[in-house]
Amino acid sequence: MRALDTTIRNYHWGSRTALAALRGAPPSSSPEAELWVGAHPSAPSLLRGAGTPLDRYVAANPVGTLGREALAAFGPRLPFLLKVLAVETPLSLQVHPDREQARSGHAAGVFGDDRPKPEILVALTEFETLAGFRDPAETVVLLDSLGAAFGPLRDLVAAGDLRGALRWALHEPVDLVDPPAWLGSVAATYPGDPGVVAALLLNHVALRPGQGVYVAAGVPHAHLRGTGVELMADSDNVVRAGLTSKPVDVRMVLDLVESTPGLVLDGEEDGPLRTYPTPEPEFRLHAVSPGAVLHDRGPQLLLCVRGSVELARGGDRLVLSAGEAAFLPHGHKTSVAGDGRAYWATTGAAAG
Template sequence: MYLLENPTKSYAWGSRTLIAELLGTAASEQPQAELWIGAHPTSPSELVDSRHDLHSLVESDPAGVLGPHVRAAFGDRLPYLLKVLAVDRPLSLQVHPDQHQATVGFDADRRAPATDRVFKDPNHKAELAYAVTPFEALCGFRPVAAARETFAWLARRMPGMREFGQLAHLLDGPDDRVALRAACRHIAGLSTDDVAAMIDCLPSAATNSPDPSLHTAADFAQSYPSDAAVLLAILMRHVSLAPGEALGVEPGTPHTYLRGGIVELTTCSDNTIRAGLTDKPTDVEQFLEVLTYRPLASATLASRRVGVAERSYTTGHPEFELSVLRLDPGLTVRWEPKPRAVLVLDGKISVTDSTGTSELGRGESVFVPADTGPVVVAGDGLAVQAMTGV
C-alpha cells in the first residue's frame, strides 16, 4: 500500500478554497481546479517516502500492481483516473472522443506540431461525477421539442433576429439526430456579427422565461458576447445534483460544468475537444465531428448498495467504478484484491492490507496494488474508492 501525494491543476475556473479545505491547507493564491489521483503519465501521483510515482510503479511491475484480470483487460496501465474538481466558474463547452476517434485522432496528431495537437493519448474518455456539494452542469442535448420551443419563443420576441426562427425550423424535422446536427452546424456557421446580436438578446429574454438552459446561456453572455458556444448551450440539458447524487458523461456527450464540487472518475485519458467558453484552444469542427447527436433521456446515475456502509456507481465502462463509504465506528468493509485508490473526504479511515495499516484523515489517499491481498477498511468517516469494473 502506498500513501499518495497528488498533483493539483490551476485553471481560471477553479476555486481558491474547496480543494484547500479538503486537504486541510490554507486557501491558495491561484484557483485550484483539479486534484489528480492516478497514473496518467502527464501528472501521476507521487508515492510518499519514495522516489517513484504511480505511473512508474505500474510500469515496473504491471503483473503485481494490476493483477491478472485487469492486465488482461486493459494491458499494462491503470485504466482509471480519480479527480476532485472545484468549479467556481463554468468550464469550456467540451466533448470527449470514443475509442475509435481517440485512436485515429492521436495517430494523426503525432505528425502535427505539439502545440497543434488535440488528442493527448489514444484512449477514449468517459466520466462519472459524484457531487460533494450542490452541483450544476449542462450535459447532453435536451429534448428537441423543448429546444425548438425556446428558439421559436426567441424568434417571436425578437422578430428582427431571423436566425432564431431558422434554428426553430431546423429543429422541426422528424429525425432528432438530423435536426440536432443541422442546428449545431448552423450555429457554428453564423457570422460573428449575427452571433453577437443574438447573444445580446439573451439576458433580457431570460428574465421572462423559466427555461434553465436559456438562463445559463444568458449568464454566459457577459463573459462571451460573441462566442457561438453560448447559443449551443440552449440546445443542452441543465442538470442539478444534490450532494451524494452522480452524473454519467459518455464519449460524444457535450457538456460543461457550471459550479460546485465533485469527485470525478474517468478513463485514464486527457482528451478534451473544446467548442468555446474558454481562453484555451478550441476546435469547433472536431467538436462537431465527435458529438453524438441524440437527446439525453437522463444524465443521473442510480447507485447500487454493496453493503451496510457502501454504495457503488458505474456508467458501464469496465475501466472504472466508484464506491462511496460512510463508515461508523465498529463497521468494517472487506475488499478482494484489485488495484484500488482510496480518498478520504471527511473523518478518519484505516486501510489495511498485507503490508500494514494506513490511518488516513481528510484529504489523504492511498493506492493499494492487487498483489497485497484483501483489504479491510474501518473508521468513522466518508471516503471514495476508485477501482475497475473487472
C-alpha cells in the same frame, strides 16, 4: 497499500477555497481547479515517503500492482484517473472521442493518446452542469421564447437534426440578449462566444450532493459550478467547441458529437457502499462509508473526502484524512473503519 502525495492543477476556472478546505488548508493565492489522484504521466501522484511516481511504480511490477486480468485488458498502466473538481466559473463546452476515434486520431497525430475519455462526476456540493442534448420538444419551447432570430435553430431542432443545430449555433453570430437564468453565468463569463448559443441546446443538470452524472464519449458537456469527485478513463483527449480561450475545433466536435444524453445516477446502495455503475470497462466509482470491505480484484484508488478513514489490508494499516489518497494494489481485501467518507475507484470489470 501506499499513501499518495497528490497534485493540484491550477486553472482559471478553479476556486481559491474549495480544494483548500477539503485538505484543511488556508485559501490558495491562485485558483485551484483539480486535485489529481492517479498515474497519468502529465501529473502522476507520488508514493509518500519514497517520491516514486505512481506510473513508474505500476510499470515496474504490473502483474503485482494491476493483476493479470487488468494487465491483459488495459496494458501495464492504471486505466483510470480520479479527480476532485472545484468549479467556480464555467468550463469549456467539449466532447471526447470514443475508443475507435481515439485510436485512429492518435495514429493520425490528432490525439495525444489512443484512449477514450468517458467520465462520471459525483457531486460533493450542489453542482450544475450541461450534459448532453435536451429533449428536442423542450428546446423548441425555449427557442420559441427567445424570438425570431433563433427561428432557424428552432426549425433544425424540431426536425430532429441536433448535429445540424449545433453546427448552426457554433457558426451563426446571434446575440443572446436575455439568457435563461441558468445560462446567465455562462453568458457573463463568455460574452459573444458562440458556445453560449450552443448551450441552449444542452440539458441543464442540477445535482444534489451524492448524485452523479455519467458523460459517455461524444456527449457535449460543460461544467458550470460546484465541487465533485470525477473518475474517467486515463486519457487527456479533449476537443473544445467554445466557452474557452483555448483552441476550438468545431469541425472535429461535429464529427465526434453524439445525441446520447448525460445520465444522472443516484447510485446503488449496498450497506456502506454506494456504487455508480456505467458501461465503461476502465472504471467504476463507489462512495465508501466505514464498515465497508473492499474487494481484492485489480488496481484501486481511494480518496478520503470527509473526516478520516482507517484502512486495514493484509496486516497493514493506513489512516487517511480528508484530501488524502492511497493506491491499493491487486490482491488483498481492504476493510474501512473511522468516521469519514471516501470514494473508491476500481476497474469496471473488477466491480462487476
